[in-house]
Amino acid sequence: MSKNTLYDKVWDKHKVDTLPTGQDHLFIGLHLIHEVTTPQAFSMMEETGATVKFPHRTFATTDHIIPTQAQERPFADSKAESMMQALENNVKKYGIKYFDFKSGKQGIVHVVGPELGLTRPGMTIVCGDSHTSTHGAFGALAFGIGTTEVRHVLETQSLALNRLKVRKINVTGDIPKGVYAKDIILAIIQVLGVNGGIGYAYEFNGEVIHRLSMEERMTICNMSIEGGARIGYINPDDVTYDYLKGREFAPKGEAFDKAVDYWKSIASDNDAEYDDVVNIDGSKLEPMVTWGTTPAQSIGVSGKIPSLESFSEDDRPVLSKALAYMDVKEGQFIKGLPIDVAFIGSCTNSRISDLREAAKVLKGKKVNVKTLVVPGSQSVRSQAQKEGLDKIFTEAGAEWRFAGCSMCLAMNPDRLKGTQRCVSTSNRNFMGRQGSPTGRTLLMSPASVAASAIEGKVADIRESY
Amino acid sequence: MSLTENKILTIEGRGIPLEGNDIDTDQVVPARFLKEITFKNMGDYLFYDARFDEDGKAKAHPLNDSKFKGGKFLVVQENFGCGSSREHAAQAIKRYGIKAVIGISFSEIFSGNCKSLGIPIVQLDKDQIAKIAHALTDDPTVMCALNIENETFKVGTKIFFFSMAPTLKASLVGGTWDALTLLQNNDQKTNRLDASLPY
Numbered sequence: 005m006s007k008n009t010l011y012d013k014v015w016d017k018h019k020v021d022t023l024p025t026g027q028d029h030l031f032i033g034l035h036l037i038h039e040v041t042t043p044q045a046f047s048m049m050e051e052t053g054a055t056v057k058f059p060h061r062t063f064a065t066t067d068h069i070i071p072t073q074a075q076e077r078p079f080a081d082s083k084a085e086s087m088m089q090a091l092e093n094n095v096k097k098y099g100i101k102y103f104d105f106k107s108g109k110q111g112i113v114h115v116v117g118p119e120l121g122l123t124r125p126g127m128t129i130v131c132g133d134s135h136t137s138t139h140g141a142f143g144a145l146a147f148g149i150g151t152t153e154v155r156h157v158l159e160t161q162s163l164a165l166n167r168l169k170v171r172k173i174n175v176t177g178d179i180p181k182g183v184y185a186k187d188i189i190l191a192i193i194q195v196l197g198v199n200g201g202i203g204y205a206y207e208f209n210g211e212v213i214h215r216l217s218m219e220e221r222m223t224i225c226n227m228s229i230e231g232g233a234r235i236g237y238i239n240p241d242d243v244t245y246d247y248l249k250g251r252e253f254a255p256k257g258e259a260f261d262k263a264v265d266y267w268k269s270i271a272s273d274n275d276a277e278y279d280d281v282v283n284i285d286g287s288k289l290e291p292m293v294t295w296g297t298t299p300a301q302s303i304g305v306s307g308k309i310p311s312l313e314s315f316s317e318d319d320r321p322v323l324s325k326a327l328a329y330m331d332v333k334e335g336q337f338i339k340g341l342p343i344d345v346a347f348i349g350s351c352t353n354s355r356i357s358d359l360r361e362a363a364k365v366l367k368g369k370k371v372n373v374k375t376l377v378v379p380g381s382q383s384v385r386s387q388a389q390k391e392g393l394d395k396i397f398t399e400a401g402a403e404w405r406f407a408g409c410s411m412c413l414a415m416n417p418d419r420l421k422g423t424q425r426c427v428s429t430s431n432r433n434f435m436g437r438q439g440s441p442t443g444r445t446l447l448m449s450p451a452s453v454a455a456s457a458i459e460g461k462v463a464d465i466r467e468s469y
Numbered sequence: 470m471s472l473t474e475n476k477i478l479t480i481e482g483r484g485i486p487l488e489g490n491d492i493d494t495d496q497v498v499p500a501r502f503l504k505e506i507t508f509k510n511m512g513d514y515l516f517y518d519a520r521f522d523e524d525g526k527a528k529a530h531p532l533n534d535s536k537f538k539g540g541k542f543l544v545v546q547e548n549f550g551c552g553s554s555r556e557h558a559a560q561a562i563k564r565y566g567i568k569a570v571i572g573i574s575f576s577e578i579f580s581g582n583c584k585s586l587g588i589p590i591v592q593l594d595k596d597q598i599a600k601i602a603h604a605l606t607d608d609p610t611v612m613c614a615l616n617i618e619n620e621t622f623k624v625g626t627k628i629f630f631f632s633m634a635p636t637l638k639a640s641l642v643g644g645t646w647d648a649l650t651l652l653q654n655n656d657q658k659t660n661r662l663d664a665s666l667p668y
């Protein structure tokens with residue numbers, strides 16, 4: 005059993021009791037909500053006349069169903085409109101702070117929480133969304149929950165949970181040029197598998213991780229869940245404290261210094277004990293791209309799609325299904341594969357630094373396929389416009405959109421058609437994920453997606469420098 | 470509802486075998502069906518894209534196979550329910566009429582959602598699951614019986630022994646799988662913890 009890790013310390017601090025079932029009763033410090041996974045929780049509460057226990061610990065925004073072009077109300081899609089109205093009514097009725105369009109702070113919940121300074125080290129954070137693991141980049145225990153659990157948090161500010169094991173993933177060495185945070189996490193998932201993290205919290209550690217900016221760290225923790233780990237976190241350090249200083253909801257003045265003392269105290273001790281340790285040599289990494297229908301089915305961009313023979317007999321049926329779905333063949337080079345669409349966005353890669361990387365590649369060039377650039381939040385959008393990135397995108401022929409989840413899961417009008425193949429900075433290449441039941445997704449970093457958009461096929465970003 | 474009514478001890482019925490590892494929640498309920506503010510219709514959307522083509526015509530799928538109609542046990546493979554946290558997936562399974570899911574491994578959030586809805590998740594190893602799936606395919610009418618307290622799953626006359634996390638077992642057997650009441654009983658302690666936090 006792990007000892008003196010950040011996970012252990014934060015868990016113990018928030019443990020209310022042991023329940024009669026043997027589960028832990030855990031206090032939740034910060035609850036984030038959006039329109040898709042909450043209306044059912046609120047209607048259950050309505051039936052019993054329940055109230056929200058600590059409304060000031062819950063914050064709302066709207067992201068999944070938001071159209072990224074025409075945002076006038078009522079929305080053209082009446083179902084999307086009714087979801088918006090349900091959220092608006094609920095936040096009003098229960099006194100929950102809501103970042104709507106007018107606030108200038110609306111956006112993907114996992115982009116908004118950190119940029120407002122709501123997300124801080126040493127917290128327990130939940131949201132009815134599996135990518136809540138993103139917030140672990142700050143040294144918080146952050147994880148996705150279901151709608152019944154959303155109700156538990158609203159009514160009791162707590163959850164019944166089992167403790168996880170902790171696996172430390174050390175990334176060392178110097179990462180080569182062209183390799184980004186997205187490539188690091190795709191490589192980790194390739195090594196440990198999509199179910200390797202079941203039962204574990206992942207602690208990302210090592211010099212490579214601690215040299216990353218906060219935004220890059222969020223990309224890493226965001227995709228913990230793709231590796232099966234409900235929680236991924238990084239111990240807070242000066243990069244974390246510098247990022248938080250001056251943010252709207254971060255403590256100010258003396259309170260900030262006091263908070264830093266707490267944040268330092270919850271980091272894993274040097275002699276902490278882990279249930280498992282994995283070492284990854286960062287200097288061996290390449291820009292990654294997925295070829296199949298799970299995030300672990302990836303290769304370095306210069307590589308060939310693996311042969312079925314290299315897998316165990318049990319795995320082959322699933323893999324050949326993935327090959328057929330993606331319309332690729334074993335032994336085929338992935339580079340040069342024609343594409344139809346490029347998507348830059350999602351809670352994995354829609355922050356300002358992601359847009360800057362994409363803009364660097366696109367500057368003065370023209371895209372060859374339909375390309376969507378969707379900022380993660382209204383703040384990211386206005387910052388990008390201040391820097392003139394929007395012009396770079398539109399001059400390159402890409403579409404510059406309003407903030408939301410967009411074509412990451414295509415609950416809004418942005419979706420693939422038929423069997424279109426899309427290079428995407430999002431996190432899931434599942435069958436049908438981008439809105440067409442036969443659509444195909446290849447996951448990559450923003451720079452790689454931009455380079456591929458220019459060529460109209462899968463490209464090696466290292467050749468663009 | 471009293472806790473006694475919620476107790477889940479035994480389930481009997483037929484089984485439906487499902488092939489494939491890593492069946493994600495987008496396959497269980499595609500995202501376009503999440504645009505509803507209640508879970509009411511979710512049963513209709515279960516495995517929709519695997520069951521129907523783009524014109525709504527039924528494809529070959531165990532759930533479209535009359536032999537398996539009315540089955541109460543869904544028998545799955547590895548890493549079932551990976552992906553998003555959408556409770557819609559567990560709701561769809563429950564509302565379709567499935568009472569328990571048997572498989573090799575499950576995503577964490579999906580298991581949690583199943584627990585919240587009182588759907589027992591039973592884990593068996595690869596060989597055992599293969600045997601069960603085989604038996605169900607051979608004879609879809611074979612009766613199965615799940616006994617939570619004894620930790621046994623019977624397929625016809627064959628008995629499979631599993632081990633369930635003690636916390637899950639206690640929640641099902643005790644009828645406290647929806648933990649709301651337990652959490653509410655600790656209200657004073659929750660308030661004290663709130664006051665003790667540095668944020």
Ligand code: SF4
Nearest residue numbers: 135350351409412413
């Ligand atoms: S961007 Fe995609 S993965 Fe992230 S919260 Fe939105 S839908 Fe989920």
